Amino acid sequence: MTTKPTMEPTQLESKIKSSLDASVTSLDQDTQQALAAIREISLKKQQHRTWFNFNAWRPASAFALSALLAILFVYQPNSLDDALQRVASQQNISHEQPEHLTMLELITNTEDLETATDPDFYVWIDEVLATEGMKNAV
Amino acid sequence: MPMERDFDKQYLSMNHFLADIEGRAFRMAQIATGNRDDALEIVQDTMMKLVQKYSHHPATEWKALFYSILNTRILDWHRRQSVRNRFRSWLNWHDDDDESIEDALAQHPDDTSQTPDAKLQDNQFMVSLNVALSALPLRQQQVFLLRVWEGMDINEAASIMQCSASSVKTHYARALEKLREKLGDHQ
Numbered sequence: 001m002t003t004k005p006t007m008e009p010t011q012l013e014s015k016i017k018s019s020l021d022a023s024v025t026s027l028d029q030d031t032q033q034a035l036a037a038i039r040e041i042s043l044k045k046q047q048h049r050t051w052f053n054f055n056a057w058r059p060a061s062a063f064a065l066s067a068l069l070a071i072l073f074v075y076q077p078n079s080l081d082d083a084l085q086r087v088a089s090q091q092n093i094s095h096e097q098p099e100h101l102t103m104l105e106l107i108t109n110t111e112d113l114e115t116a117t118d119p120d121f122y123v124w125i126d127e128v129l130a131t132e133g134m135k136n137a138v
Numbered sequence: 139m140p141m142e143r144d145f146d147k148q149y150l151s152m153n154h155f156l157a158d159i160e161g162r163a164f165r166m167a168q169i170a171t172g173n174r175d176d177a178l179e180i181v182q183d184t185m186m187k188l189v190q191k192y193s194h195h196p197a198t199e200w201k202a203l204f205y206s207i208l209n210t211r212i213l214d215w216h217r218r219q220s221v222r223n224r225f226r227s228w229l230n231w232h233d234d235d236d237e238s239i240e241d242a243l244a245q246h247p248d249d250t251s252q253t254p255d256a257k258l259q260d261n262q263f264m265v266s267l268n269v270a271l272s273a274l275p276l277r278q279q280q281v282f283l284l285r286v287w288e289g290m291d292i293n294e295a296a297s298i299m300q301c302s303a304s305s306v307k308t309h310y311a312r313a314l315e316k317l318r319e320k321l322g323d324h325q
Contacts, residue, residue: 012318013286019264020287024161034178035160042185043153046193 151197156185159201163208166283169271170212180215184208205288206298209280216276263321270320278313281306 027035160181167177184207192203271279277299284295285306292310296303 012321013314015263016267016317016321017286019260019267020162020165020283022260023264024165027161027164031164031174031178032161035164035181036157038178038182038185039153039156039160042156042182042189043149045186046149046152046189 148193152189152193152200155197155200155204156188159204160185162287163204166208166280166287167212169268169283170276170279171215172272176215180208180211183211201288202294202298205284206300209298212280213276266321267317270317273320274313274316277301277305278309278316281309282313282317285310 163181163184164177167180168174171177171180184204187207188200188204192200195203271282274282280299281295284290284298285292290298292303292306295310296306299306
C-alpha cells in the first residue's frame with residue numbers, strides 16, 4: 001500500500017499564497033489594461049462626487065450666509081421708514097397731511113435719486129402743493 | 139487651496155490602494171465565478187461602490203470594506219447563476235457552447251520567466267489549485283482566500299463575511315483539509 005506524500009498545512013498555505021501571487025503578477029496584458037481602465041472610471045466617480053459633496057461647499061455656504069446677514073443688518077428695511085419719520089417730525093409734517101408725507105417719501109427714497117435731482121420734479125411738486133392748498137382753502 | 143490638496147491626496151491614496159488590490163480581487167472573483175468577464179464586472183462594481191460610498195472613510199478601513207463589497211457581489215453572482223441554472227434545467231436547455239465555465243487552464247496566466255521544468259511544475263500546481271479552489275463551497279473559498287492570501291485574522295475575516303469567528307474557523311479548517319487532500323501530492 002502506498003501513501004501520497006502530503007504537505008504540512010503551513011507549507012501548503014505558503015505554496016498556495018506564492019502561487020496565487022504569481023498568478024496576479026503574470027496576468028495577461030488585456031486583463032491588466034481592463035483593470036486599469038476600471039480603476040480610472042471608478043476614480044472619476046470620486047471626483048464627481050466630491051464636487052457635489054456638502055463638505056466641499058461648506059466654506060462657500062458659510063461665507064454667503066455671513067454676507068447676507070451683514071447686508072440685512074446694515075440695510076434694515078425699517079431703517080428707511082425711521083429716517084422718514086425723523087425728517088417728518090423735524091419738518092412738522094403730521095400724518096393728517098398725507099400729500100406732504102408722500103412728497104417727503106419721494107424725496108427721501110434713495111431708489112428715486114434721479115427723480116429728486118430733476119428740476120421739473122420740483123416744479124411739479126409746487127403745482128401739486130398749490131392745487132392741494134387751493135382745495136384745502138375751499 | 140487646502141481642500142484641493144486634500145482631494146488630490148485622497149485621489150492618489152485611493153488610486154494606489156485600488157492598483158495594489160485589483161489583481162488579487164480579480165483572481166478571487168475569477169476563481170469564484172470561473173469567468174473572466176464576470177470577474178471583471180464584479181471588480182468594477184466593487185471599485186465603484188467603494189469609491190462612491192466609502193472614499194471619505196479612513197484609508198485603514200478601505201481593505202475590509204473592499205473585500206466586504208467584493209464578497210457580497212460574488213455571492214449575488216452565485217445567486218443569480220443559481221436562479222438561471224434552475225430556470226435552464228426547468229426549460230431543459232442544453233447550451234453546448236456555454237462560455238461561463240472556463241477551463242482551469244485558461245485561468246492560469248502565462249509566465250515566461252521560469253525554466254521549463256519549474257514552469258511545468260508550477261503550471262500543474264496552479265491548474266490543480268484553480269480546480270481545487272473552484273470546487274470549494276463559496277464560503278469556504280472566501281474565508282480561505284481572505285485568511286491565506288490577504289493574511290487577515292479570524293476576526294477581520296468574520297467581520298467581512300458577516301459571520302461569527304467560530305464559523306470562520308470551521309470554514310477555514312474544512313477548506314484547508316479539502317485542499318490538502320487534493321494538492322498534497324504536489325510537492
